[in-house]
Amino acid sequence: MSNPTMKSDLVFAAGTKRPAKANVVIIGNGALGLFLADELIERQVGSVVVVGPSHRDTGASQAAGAMLGCFGETTTETLRTDAARTRFELGLSAHDKWPETLRRLDEFAPSDRPLQTTTESHIILNSVGAELDTVNFAAIIDALDQYERPWKEVDPADIPGYHPRTESRALRALHLPTEGAVDARGVLASLERRLRHGGAILLDQTVRRLVGSDEEVTAVELDDGHLIEAGTVVVAAGIHSESLVRTVFDVPDLMPTFPGLGFAMIAKRTGGEPFTSVVRTPNRGFACGLHVVPQGGGLEYYGATNRLVHTVSSVTWMADVRFLAQYSMQQLDERAATHEVTKWCTGNRPVTLDGFPLVGWMPLSGLYLMTGTYRDGFHCAPLLAEHVANELQGKSGIIDSIFQPMRKPVATRTVEWSIDEYVTHSLAAWFETGAQAAPQMTTSQLTDYYRNLAVQTYEQLGVDYALGPDILWYAQGNLHGARRVARYLRAFKGDGDVAEPTGATTGTGGTR
Ligand SMILES: Cc1cc2nc3c(=O)[nH]c(=O)nc-3n(C[C@H](O)[C@H](O)[C@H](O)COP(=O)(O)OP(=O)(O)OC[C@H]3O[C@@H](n4cnc5c(N)ncnc54)[C@H](O)[C@@H]3O)c2cc1C
Structure with missing residues (x-):
């Protein structure tokens, strides 16, 4: 990939509220964007602008419980394959960073509450x-x-x-x-205060589109048309990241x-x-x-x-x-x-789609993507910030390269395994939500019902990549969703041209 280092020739006009240029523009003011900005300011890399609406409507970080959980999040899948274990160990490393992270933020806390x-x-x-x-x-x-x-x-x-x-x-x-x-909301507020104190610019706006060519991204355009030229643009806009990247780089094999x-x-x-x-x-x-x-x-x-x-x-x-x-x-x-x-x-x-984060340089020069953190992104944010700051500075990263954004979907299960998982999750949801069946209906009948649904969904999708239970549930219940999943997977030659299931490290393995 391109971008060995950030361009450092862009000069930031101090005191300008809406700069025309910045060394790094980070799109997104959630945990990932703010922790990255903090790391860059700490390293004095030059001018850093964070764009994101202060209401953070639809954002994940502002709604998070912010449990710093590794083992509490563990499931039967966590250590079953190499890829999942690598992901788990990312969380473990992140865990070790929190004491120092909290020490840094403490004096900027918005209230007396720890x-x-x-x-x-x-x-x-x-x-x-x-x-x-x-x-x-x-x-x-x-x-x-x-x-x-x-x-x-x-x-x-x-x-x-x-x-x-x-x-x-x-x-x-x-x-x-x-x-x-x-306290997720307290941490976000502390980060903002610390960033302002450190000289970062936080813009309470949204980015409308990325500006560039087939080869590079050179600027971002804000919702009111204002342009900010950037040495590097980091897209950390959570669920909005994919659509933002597609404003300049729309390829079918970008993972949904x-x-x-x-x-x-x-x-x-x-x-x-x-x-x-x-x-x-x-x-x-x-x-x-x-x-x-x-x-x-x-x-x-x-x-x-x-x-x-x-x-x-x-x-x-x-x-x-x-x-x-x-x-x-x-x-x-x-x-x-x-x-x-x-x-x-x-x-x-x-x-x-494969449940793993997307973190790394994009094929267009000057464009970096960090998202896809699913349910523990708050916890992982300080570690990911350190990794991304390293990469922006042309240093070695600290997380595994399997999370590169333009990868093929990581395979961790077979279709049979995926169907079993879907059935197990559906039954769990059935009982947990207090759903009712006719008294004479047995659990094995419910099991058959969900198994048939899953088999039918695979037949309709016409793909042989094995989906996680949540994605299968989504594709099963949503026509648009099913089309989106199928379109992406078919973008790989022969449907099945995705990464082979990663080796099993324990238990019954990834080839069931
Ligand atoms: C209910 C809930 C509970 C959770 N609990 C936990 C937990 O206990 N522990 C944990 O570690 N994780 C938890 N998570 C997951 C965690 O919140 C996410 O993985 C993580 O916060 C994602 O951070 P982010 O910065 O990538 O995205 P976000 O937090 O979504 O931030 C993206 C930001 O980008 C902004 N944005 C969007 N579009 C644009 C644009 N065009 N221009 C500029 N800005 C834009 C948005 O306003 C948003 O603020 C939870 C999530 C939810 C929803």
Whole structure:
């Protein structure tokens, strides 16, 4: 790829509110964009402009629970293949960066409340979900042991704040003393203050298009037509990144990203014992599990839903409100019923077709892409910032090259495996959402129903790349989505011309 180093001949006119030139223009003011800007300012690379609307409507970072989770996010898939293990270890490295990151931000915090709201997590196993909870709970323990991280099994009744309805109580729980959470909105505000203090320019606008030729990107055009010439343009606009890149570089084999619309709420506790740690289930059907995250100041974050949708929006589904409110009261704390909701959080996770991030130089000179972080991008942002800053400066990166944006989709499963996973997730979602079937209908009939749906979807798609359960669900339920998935996969010669499934490192392997 091009771009060994940033051009350094562009001069930034100090004091100019809307500069005509900058060394680096970062599009996007979410966690990825702001942490990168902070790293670049720290390294004194020249002028840095961040463009992004202050409301951050539809953005993921402003809605995040910001759990700093590695092991809490582990599933049966996490360590099964080399690629997934590499992704997991990216998160592990990111975890180590947070103490220093928080020290840097501390003096810029917008209030007296600590940015780190807790340093520990409890993982609960109840029977409201399905078999997926059980196997993911076991996978968490297995991963903790493999990586020799501290944990212990505790009596769920001893978890501070945890008072579920008795029929939904957990019978097992793990204590993870080193996985906590930060106040996402506080961290974003602190970063902005630190950036302003350090001389970065933050523009409360959007970029309409990238400006350049077939070979290079030279500028960005803002929504009001103002042009900023840039040595390097970094697109870190979350779910909007793909469409922005396509304003200058529209090729069929650019991996699609899908909005993972998520909903959560922040509520003020009105009574009862507060939570002092993250309390969460393992990752569940198509989503990140039910969790509560202490926010400080008597506030608690209850999250989160995830559904892949065709159109980016900031709407909240009534079904999601019902789901989250009911199950928070039922599975976490009965007293949540009288909490006062102070903020509705809706955002779109950037979900790539193969589930892995897109981080690296694009074929056009001067254009860099960082997105696709799905459900742990807040956690990974400081590490990704360090990696990208290195690459912008022509130094060696610190993450694996498999995340290059123009790659073929990474393959980690066979179609048979994908269908099995889809069935498992669908059953988990069925039970978790309290769906009802006729009393005489058995679980094996439900299983057959979902298996048939998955098989039919593959027949209709006509592709042999094995999709993750969430993408298969999306393609199954959405005609436009199915076309988009199929069009992209067919862009590779012979449909199947994608990376071979990566080697299995444990368990039954990637060739099932
Ligand atoms: C409900 C929910 C809960 C989550 N919980 C966690 C968690 O506990 N831990 C964790 O690590 N991660 C979590 N995530 C995932 C995490 O939030 C994302 O992976 C990460 O924040 C993505 O950051 P980003 O900067 O790439 O994108 P975003 O945060 O989406 O930021 C992109 C920014 O670009 C701006 N933008 C868009 N278009 C333009 C344009 N044309 N011009 C300029 N700016 C533009 C947007 O306004 C937005 O602010 C969660 C996500 C959701 C939705």
